[in-house]
Amino acid sequence: MNSLLKSISYIFHPLIMPLLGVLFYFSKSPRFIPSEIIQAKIVSLFILTIILPILLYLILKLIGLVNTVNLKTTKERIYPLILNCIVIILVLQRILTPAQSIELVELYFFFIGILISNMACLLLAIMKFKASIHMIAISGVIMFFIALSIHFSININGTLALMFIIMGAIATSRLHLKAHTYVELIIGVFIGIIPQLILVTYWL
Template sequence: MNFILKSISFIFHPIIMPLLAVVFYFSKSPRYLAFEVISAKITSLFILTILLPILSYFLLKTLGRTESIYLKTTKERVIPLLINAIIILLIVNRVLPIHQIPELYFFFIGCLISTITCLVLALANFKASIHMIAISGLLMFAIATSLHFSININGSLALMVFLVGAIATSRLHLKAHTPVELVFGFFIGFAPQFILMNYWI
């Protein structure tokens, strides 16, 4: 059981959630987009949201600014969150501007708000769960996508709700967060997506 719970935290690391949201959108959206466009967007986002943060992590680890990919202390979180905010700004300005795919544009704006909120809390020495921020943001975006396109994705939503519970259980089991930090993380990820869906639904 300990191995399974540790694996959940690793497999569903926050770093992969933005790309999962984009792949989910392209797989469910009835809107036609050329395969070349989709491939270019996914490739660009893979580089920016996964490869670049990983390289940044190894650089910070080499410089002694972080010890773990899980960013266990508030001090370790500040620079990675700042880098992530800059990456998201680059995405919404260059990769997914509002006139191309507004749904994904507003998803990443929500991610930016969540990231900045988490950064402010880290500076205030409060460690909201980034795992919960990521999965709850994905869940709300999936719900909004379902409403926007009037599609039945109850199976996908049920799986995401299950993952919310599994990730929360994993983080508690590993003593990475308190229940309060998990609840804060959930709402920091969920609320911006909930508010911003009014601009694209």
């Protein structure tokens, strides 16, 4: 059981959540988007949101600014969160700019929400509060899914049920591993949901 709960934290790592939101968007969007554009966006986002953060983490570990991938202390979280904010800004400026991809406006505001959530988490880390990044990531994606279902008038009840089960599994995993308290998990959920909920008004 310990191995299963530990593996959940790695399988549903926060790094994969933005790309999961992007893949879901392209699979459900009723708009015609050329496959070449979809592939280019997915590959670019995979490199920037997954590969690049992993390389940056390895550099931070090499120079001694972080000790483990779990970022157990608030001090360890500061530099990775700053770098992640920079990565998201690069995504917004180079890949999802409204001027270049007006048909992808939903994804643009999705990543704006991710940026705001990251900045809020960074601020809390500076204040020595360790909000759950896992819960921030999964709750933000779920809120985006709900907004897309309303926006595109599609029934995704099965997907949402699965996502809530995954959210529960992640929360259980983090508690079992003593990585977070109940309060840190709950604060993480709010930090993930609220920016996405506010930004919905700009594209829904």
